[in-house]
Amino acid sequence: MAKSAPISPLAPKSFPRVPDIAGVRFATAEAGIRYHGRRDVFLALLDPGTTVAGVFTRSRCPSAPVEWCRAVLQGGKARALVVNSGNANAFTGLKGREAVKLTADFAARDIGCTPEEIFLASTGVIGEPLSADKFGAVMKGLVASAKPGDWIDAARAIMTTDTFPKLAWKRVMLDGKPVIIAGIAKGAGMIQPDMATMLSFVFTDAPIAADILQMILKPAADKTLNCVTVDSDTSTSDTLIAFATGKASAVAPITRMDRRAGQMRRALTAVLGELAQMIARDGEGARKFITVEVSGAKSARSAKHIARAIANSPLVKTAIAGEDANWGRVVMAVGKAGEPAERDRLSIRFGDIRVAHLGERDPAYDEAAVSAYMKNDEIVIGVDLGLGRGRAHMWTCDLTKEYVAINGDYRS
Numbered sequence: 001m002a003k004s005a006p007i008s009p010l011a012p013k014s015f016p017r018v019p020d021i022a023g024v025r026f027a028t029a030e031a032g033i034r035y036h037g038r039r040d041v042f043l044a045l046l047d048p049g050t051t052v053a054g055v056f057t058r059s060r061c062p063s064a065p066v067e068w069c070r071a072v073l074q075g076g077k078a079r080a081l082v083v084n085s086g087n088a089n090a091f092t093g094l095k096g097r098e099a100v101k102l103t104a105d106f107a108a109r110d111i112g113c114t115p116e117e118i119f120l121a122s123t124g125v126i127g128e129p130l131s132a133d134k135f136g137a138v139m140k141g142l143v144a145s146a147k148p149g150d151w152i153d154a155a156r157a158i159m160t161t162d163t164f165p166k167l168a169w170k171r172v173m174l175d176g177k178p179v180i181i182a183g184i185a186k187g188a189g190m191i192q193p194d195m196a197t198m199l200s201f202v203f204t205d206a207p208i209a210a211d212i213l214q215m216i217l218k219p220a221a222d223k224t225l226n227c228v229t230v231d232s233d234t235s236t237s238d239t240l241i242a243f244a245t246g247k248a249s250a251v252a253p254i255t256r257m258d259r260r261a262g263q264m265r266r267a268l269t270a271v272l273g274e275l276a277q278m279i280a281r282d283g284e285g286a287r288k289f290i291t292v293e294v295s296g297a298k299s300a301r302s303a304k305h306i307a308r309a310i311a312n313s314p315l316v317k318t319a320i321a322g323e324d325a326n327w328g329r330v331v332m333a334v335g336k337a338g339e340p341a342e343r344d345r346l347s348i349r350f351g352d353i354r355v356a357h358l359g360e361r362d363p364a365y366d367e368a369a370v371s372a373y374m375k376n377d378e379i380v381i382g383v384d385l386g387l388g389r390g391r392a393h394m395w396t397c398d399l400t401k402e403y404v405a406i407n408g409d410y411r412s
Helices: 064-075 092-110 132-146 151-157 210-223 259-281 300-312 314-321 327-337 367-373 399-410
Strands: 022-030 039-044 051-056 080-087 118-125 166-174 177-186 201-203 239-244 287-299 347-350 355-359 378-384 390-397
Touching: 022 132, 022 151, 022 367, 039 132, 039 151, 051 064, 051 210, 064 092, 064 239, 080 092, 080 132, 080 201, 092 118, 092 132, 118 201, 118 239, 151 177, 166 259, 166 314, 177 259, 201 210, 210 239, 210 259, 259 287, 259 390, 287 300, 300 314, 300 327, 300 390, 314 327, 314 399, 327 347, 327 355, 327 378, 355 367
Parallel strands: 080 118, 201 239, 287 378
Antiparallel strands: 022 039, 039 080, 051 239, 166 177, 177 201, 287 390, 347 355, 347 378
């Protein structure tokens, strides 16, 4: 088993007290899937009538749970979510698909619903068979013990190389009535989400139709979770699922894209934005949290490609780790992105300090001031291409020796 890493220095100083959500109950258990002496299975038990939406990895090698969720998502209803850490159940062939079906059967049997109302997610080592019997051994106890509960325990149960649990919540007022949106996430390595993040689950008591929930989930993910990269690698297991129990008191159902749906989208985006930044802050071996801001691009799409090229550059990330204001590496990353760029219109800043302007070093460049800025835990790299109105951002972290150590002995 991989050695546990010390808690990231970028971890939050405290965790929020997330309120209970009507219609949602949690339980965790130690199933011994890979880890010993810690809980590695999480159950969210959902009241009848819960609607569901999801987005998943676009990897051509998706895990068996991702394939299962894509299929059952069409029904629009959910009664439970079962998540395990330690084994991704990816690249496991027919055995992996059988394990997923059996796990759903176990949960449906003990809950009293159909297997198609059970959603599953797995994270951990790829290519190792996963025995459904381990879920069968703990499922009855999970269902019996589920209660409105400890969000931190739930977030811890889905961690792999994460060093801290990730959770966030918001309250939104719909027609003067309070609605809660809360979520958990995990992710520290193999992070460049393409549709979602490694694992992220959001719950709300809002009464919202499944198709409307789907319509607000995708753009929220694009502005948040799809703006994170740790190491440019897209997981086989990227999963983002949202569940709406409809139990909020005296709130009329949301059945179309109206003003209230817009309020929900904004609150959902805020929750996912907090979770996304926590993932970057917990990047394997991370010591610096980096925001890349690109403006003046030909289009938003072009800006995002350039921002991602900067955020993924090992040379940029190692320079930040070494507290070296090597803006030449940012120039390199812009140039290699394959997007419209003109050298003599390009400006670059670190924080509020402009280091390059119109294709050359800024006349007021002060190495001492920039070096002092680079010692901060949080670094902002700003790039203005001077070509248009396209803007985008990415969140990432530095690349340190610890990243190599963590991944070098991940299966050891």
